[in-house]
Amino acid sequence: MTEVALYRAVRKPAAYYRVRRRIVRLFQSAALLLVLIYTLFPYYWAFVSSTKQGAALYRAALVPALDFTYYRQLIDNPVFMGSLLNSAYVAVATTFLSLFIGLSAAYALGRIDFPQRRTLLMIILMISIFPQVVVLSGMFELINWMGLFNRPSALVLTYLLSTVPFTTWVLTTFIREFPRELEEAAIIDGCSHFRILMKILLPLMGPSLASTGILAFILAWNEFLFALTFTLTDENRTVPVAIGLIAGNSRYEYPFGQIMAASVTVTLPLILVVLFFQRRIVAGLTAGAVKG
Incomplete structure (x- = not known):
């Protein structure tokens, strides 16, 4: 055959x-x-x-009753709406500060040669995995000493402890992937390291900044332990604490419906933020960094 x-x-x-x-x-x-x-x-x-x-x-019914009474109560509740504004302020401020500090540190760790660079990067990674309860007492003393207790600014400072190491680690990985020819050409033209970072690398890091920024925003938006510890009054609390403190009309009533309405309301901004930046991430990933 x-x-x-x-x-x-x-x-x-x-x-x-x-x-x-x-x-x-x-x-x-x-x-x-x-x-x-x-x-x-x-x-x-x-x-x-x-x-x-x-x-x-x-009743185990999967069809909603379309009764939005709980949502109207939340909108009419000044404490809950104030907690939404507090969470937005804390999350946005934490995200921008984390990206600024993390980007600066990531450029130094990813591009500038200095002794013990790898050791420093490992220390940053170890800090990011510390449990919150380990640093709770120390942060409490620091916040109290700085006079920021019971203020949203205290939460911004506290959340940087967990978001900055994470953003630094992730952005360092992205910066290492960029070709060095871009920086070498800029150095020949007389650019400083700061100008290289701001004018050359930053416009190309849209996908990495969007992804790390979203994760930092979600972390700051959902955090509960530090927010419960460092805020005491209703006007300074964030949304997770406000939801946790929702109570019924009596000690025997569990406000399940109100809590679910508040949870849906709080989750919706996160979904919108992720959907909005997801399009930018896909566009940035398919555009390509170097064309020639």
């Missing part, structure tokens, strides 16, 4: 490969559907629960 005849004997028909591709796509679609259900169902259940009152909360 010749080689051509042998190939024709063992070759499978084209219909087999079409069926195989369809089966693979079917399994991929089913896996994607399961992941979406697993991740989105808790948020949908929270929305359904937030539209029910009384005994309807205990």
Whole structure:
């Protein structure tokens, strides 16, 4: 038997490969559907629960009742709306300061040669994995000494302890990936390190800045322990603490519907921020840094 005849004997028909591709796509679609259900169902259940009152909360119905009484109560609640503004201020300030400090440190760690650079980077990584309770007492004394206790600014300073090491580590990895030819050409033209960072690398780091900024924003928005410790009055609390302190009309009532409505309201800005910056990340990743 010749080689051509042998190939024709063992070759499978084209219909087999079409069926195989369809089966693979079917399994991929089913896996994607399961992941979406697993991740989105808790948020949908929270929305359904937030539209029910009384005994309807205990009925296993997946269709929302479309009763937005709890949402109107939240909008009319000045304490909750003030906590939203506090969380927005703390999260935005923490994100910008983390990116500024982390970008400066990442450029030094990723591009400038100095002794013990790797050791310093490992120390920064170790700081980022410290549990919050380990530094809680020390930060309490520092905040009290600086006169920032019971102020949103205290939370910004405290959150930098966890966001700066993270942003520094991630941005250092991105900076190392850029070709050195860009900097060498700029140095020949007489640019300083600061100008190289601001004029050359920064415009190319949109995807990395967006991704690390989103994670820093989410961390500062959702943090609970430091916010509960360093704020005492309602006008200075952030949203997670405000939700945790929601109480019913009596000691025997658990305000499940109000808590679910507040949780949905707090989660919605995060979803919008992620969707908005996700488009910018995809555009930045597909644009390409060097063209020639």
